[in-house]
Amino acid sequence: MWSRAASVRFRAPLDAGRSFASKANPQGKVQAAGLGTQAPRLVPQGSGRVSPAVIEHLERLALVNFGSREAVDRLEKAIAFADQLHAVDTDGVEPLESVLEDRCLYLRSDNVAEGSCAEELLQNSNHVVEEYFVAPPGNISLPDMVNKIPSSTAE
Amino acid sequence: MAAPMLRLGFPGRRWALTWLDGGSRHRSGSQTGPTSNWARRQSSVAQPSLHTAQKPRKGEHKWAAVVGLEIHAQISSNSKLFSGAQVCFAAPPNSLVSYFDASLPGTLPVLNRRCVEAAVMTGLALNCHINKKSLFDRKHYFYSDLPAGYQITQQRLPIAANGHLTYCIYLGKKPSQVTTKTVRIKQIQLEQDSGKSLHDDLRSQTLIDLNRAGIGLLEVVLEPDLCCGEEAALAVRELQLILQALGTSQANMAEGQLRVDANISVHHPGEPLGVRTEVKNLNSLRFLAKAIDYEIQRQITELENGGEILNETRSFDYKLGCTMPMRDKEGKQDYRFMPEPNLPPLVLYDDTSLPRGADSQQVINIDQLRDMLPELPSATRERLVQQYGMLPEHSFALLNEVGLLEFFQNVIKETRTEPKKVTNWVLNTFLCYLKQQNLAVSESPVTPSALAELLNLLDRKAISSSAAKQVFEELWKGEGKTAAQIVSEQQLELMQDQEALEKLCQTTIDGHPQVVMDVKKRNPKAINKLIGLVRKASHSRADPALIKKILERKLSL
Numbered sequence: 001m002w003s004r005a006a007s008v009r010f011r012a013p014l015d016a017g018r019s020f021a022s023k024a025n026p027q028g029k030v031q032a033a034g035l036g037t038q039a040p041r042l043v044p045q046g047s048g049r050v051s052p053a054v055i056e057h058l059e060r061l062a063l064v065n066f067g068s069r070e071a072v073d074r075l076e077k078a079i080a081f082a083d084q085l086h087a088v089d090t091d092g093v094e095p096l097e098s099v100l101e102d103r104c105l106y107l108r109s110d111n112v113a114e115g116s117c118a119e120e121l122l123q124n125s126n127h128v129v130e131e132y133f134v135a136p137p138g139n140i141s142l143p144d145m146v147n148k149i150p151s152s153t154a155e
Numbered sequence: 156m157a158a159p160m161l162r163l164g165f166p167g168r169r170w171a172l173t174w175l176d177g178g179s180r181h182r183s184g185s186q187t188g189p190t191s192n193w194a195r196r197q198s199s200v201a202q203p204s205l206h207t208a209q210k211p212r213k214g215e216h217k218w219a220a221v222v223g224l225e226i227h228a229q230i231s232s233n234s235k236l237f238s239g240a241q242v243c244f245a246a247p248p249n250s251l252v253s254y255f256d257a258s259l260p261g262t263l264p265v266l267n268r269r270c271v272e273a274a275v276m277t278g279l280a281l282n283c284h285i286n287k288k289s290l291f292d293r294k295h296y297f298y299s300d301l302p303a304g305y306q307i308t309q310q311r312l313p314i315a316a317n318g319h320l321t322y323c324i325y326l327g328k329k330p331s332q333v334t335t336k337t338v339r340i341k342q343i344q345l346e347q348d349s350g351k352s353l354h355d356d357l358r359s360q361t362l363i364d365l366n367r368a369g370i371g372l373l374e375v376v377l378e379p380d381l382c383c384g385e386e387a388a389l390a391v392r393e394l395q396l397i398l399q400a401l402g403t404s405q406a407n408m409a410e411g412q413l414r415v416d417a418n419i420s421v422h423h424p425g426e427p428l429g430v431r432t433e434v435k436n437l438n439s440l441r442f443l444a445k446a447i448d449y450e451i452q453r454q455i456t457e458l459e460n461g462g463e464i465l466n467e468t469r470s471f472d473y474k475l476g477c478t479m480p481m482r483d484k485e486g487k488q489d490y491r492f493m494p495e496p497n498l499p500p501l502v503l504y505d506d507t508s509l510p511r512g513a514d515s516q517q518v519i520n521i522d523q524l525r526d527m528l529p530e531l532p533s534a535t536r537e538r539l540v541q542q543y544g545m546l547p548e549h550s551f552a553l554l555n556e557v558g559l560l561e562f563f564q565n566v567i568k569e570t571r572t573e574p575k576k577v578t579n580w581v582l583n584t585f586l587c588y589l590k591q592q593n594l595a596v597s598e599s600p601v602t603p604s605a606l607a608e609l610l611n612l613l614d615r616k617a618i619s620s621s622a623a624k625q626v627f628e629e630l631w632k633g634e635g636k637t638a639a640q641i642v643s644e645q646q647l648e649l650m651q652d653q654e655a656l657e658k659l660c661q662t663t664i665d666g667h668p669q670v671v672m673d674v675k676k677r678n679p680k681a682i683n684k685l686i687g688l689v690r691k692a693s694h695s696r697a698d699p700a701l702i703k704k705i706l707e708r709k710l711s712l
Contacts, residue, residue, distance in 0.1 A: 063297060097494045098495075098496060100496075100498070100499035101500060102499075104517065105266060106265060106266070107268035108265045108266060108268060109268055109516065110270075111234060111239065112239060112240070113234070114234075114253035114254070115253055116250055116251075117254075118247065118250045118252070121259075130248075131247060131249055132249070132363060133249070135361045135363055136299075136359075136361065137360060137361050
């Protein structure tokens with residue numbers, strides 16, 4: 001949960017919210033216009049409250065169930081906790097993207113060294129058909145979750 | 156000339172369709188030779204005429220279409236991008252999957268050096284700026300064939316950017332009507348491929364095979380400089396040839412090694428760009444062109460009828476020849492890009508920045524790779540034109556068929572016939588036979604040596620050109636006979652005996668006084684008739700040019 005809150009915070013100063021949230025595409029202008037109407041802004045607007053629309057959006061994206069008021073409360077508290085970072089003056093400081101930034105990226109030579117363990121891997125799966133993993137068909141639409149959130153969160 | 160320039164199934168002519176309005180559709184010429192009748196089939200299919208509105212109104216604005224392509228090319232390597240599992244086309248399901256590919260907890264990505272080299276070489280060949288430092292990101296979405304729930308890609312800072320791809324368009328039959336066009340390349344990035352899903356609608360389940368999961372892909376993003384299906388197909392074709400020449404990808408669309416998604420929108424020139432749609436499921440160049448043209452037309456028709464274009468993803472149904480909305484996509488995807496925490500930045504070096512004493516296995520030198528680049532298709536074509544004096548369209552045709560250039564060069568090696576004649580034989584006769592029987596060059600029953608021998612006989616004037624065609628037909632049967640054997644078996648040798656030929660001419664002249672009179676009266680057809688008579692008398696074993704000379708001399712013309 002902490003990392004999720006942190007990643008929400010991370011995105012905020014870099015842009016008006018959209019350079020990460022949309023797939024790189026050649027006709028960016030139109031993209032931005034379309035996106036604004038469908039994905040709610042993830043950064044809460046100062047009050048620390050997270051709207052039901054944002055909750056629903058997060059639930060669809062991360063397949064997580066914010067089943068109760070307590071869970072939403074916890075999220076709001078986590079965001080408030082991370083907001084303390086605002087106190088730090090980061091003008092002119094390059095963002096740290098990875099603690100590994102001074103490390104050398106190891107390059108592996110192009111040899112076949114793994115694989116041939118289908119049986120082992122398939123043991124992990126509940127349902128297997130002839131060496132294939134079995135999954136439900138396509139993407140199932142999530143039912144509309146807004147009504148399931150207790151009414152006290154409705155704004 | 157029978158063989159068209161590009162064997163996409165396109166005609167050798169081009170539809171000049173940059174500006175799309177009511178009457179400006181321009182199509183010239185007709186198909187020749189045994190090439191596919193794609194263009195003729197196109198016109199007979201009952202669909203709205205391309206790029207024109209169905210109900211043209213007076214004072215209509217022109218429409219311009221904008222097409223951007225995202226091309227995914229599977230890197231030709233032994234192992235995957237971040238794991239040591241094997242890369243192979245057909246294998247038992249889930250047998251080429253490592254723990255990392257199956258995203259078991261505790262596994263980490265380890266970058267494959269060959270994939271980085273492939274990306275750098277491709278970037279250099281496409282005139283890109285190679286970023287000495289590039290970063291890896293995670294792109295999150297849920298789908299059963301993506302076990303980790305995210306794909307490792309390079310969205311923020313890719314390995315190469317700002318390049319361009321040049322391709323040729325033929326506006327007509329004449330070689331002077333070639334234009335080169337350029338499409339800018341936005342970026343090239345390394346990313347992982349996903350697994351394969353097999354949908355079993357009967358039992359309401361999807362079967363997942365992860366053999367493909369984790370294979371290295373090069374995503375080449377083109378700027379929207381293209382304006383129609385044909386331009387897109389030609390650009391992709393050139394990219395295919397470049398990738399194949401570099402060896403970085405086999406780029407076979409039918410085997411899924413090259414996948415193209417098209418972003419299409421239309422607008423009135425001078426006005427802002429329209430809403431774009433994305434078209435997927437294009438697995439051949441023909442369908443790519445067809446789908447793009449259909450979608451452009453659909454959007455124009457929709458807008459002219461007062462409708463609007465939804466920003467959606469559509470799939471191309473090749474049986475119906477149209478694009479349909481894809482059911483799976485629910486609204487806009489939010490990929491929640493974040494830096495890949497397990498991979499430090501990828502740093503590349505050049506001659507000046509190479510750290511001293513560095514392990515050569517652990518550093519990649521851009522300049523070294525640049526020196527190792529093979530000859531690119533455009534340079535090869537240029538060289539062929541210079542070296543053999545052939546027309547540019549011939550050089551295109553030679554490069555357009557796998558193995559044809561090598562075949563041509565092997566024939567050249569073994570014969571002293573002038574290159575233009577060799578070009579003619581290879582492109583007109585040899586290629587025609589291949590196409591008629593739908594064979595690859597590697598499956599040809601005629602070897603370069605056999606053809607070279609035949610051409611040598613022709614060059615020495617041991618046989619006539621019509622006899623040569625006969626011999627070729629016989630060689631094609633692949634019965635193991637050499638050209639010389641066939642010639643002697645079928646008695647196709649030209650008469651070498653000058654005296655005998657002279658006698659034959661004299662006999663013919665004596666036997667046909669009427670024709671001789673016509674010749675002397677300067678009747679142009681009469682001489683041909685006389686030549687024909689002599690040829691017949693010689694059982695087609697005399698060279699017509701020689702006959703003509705002798706007759707003319709005898710009749711003092």
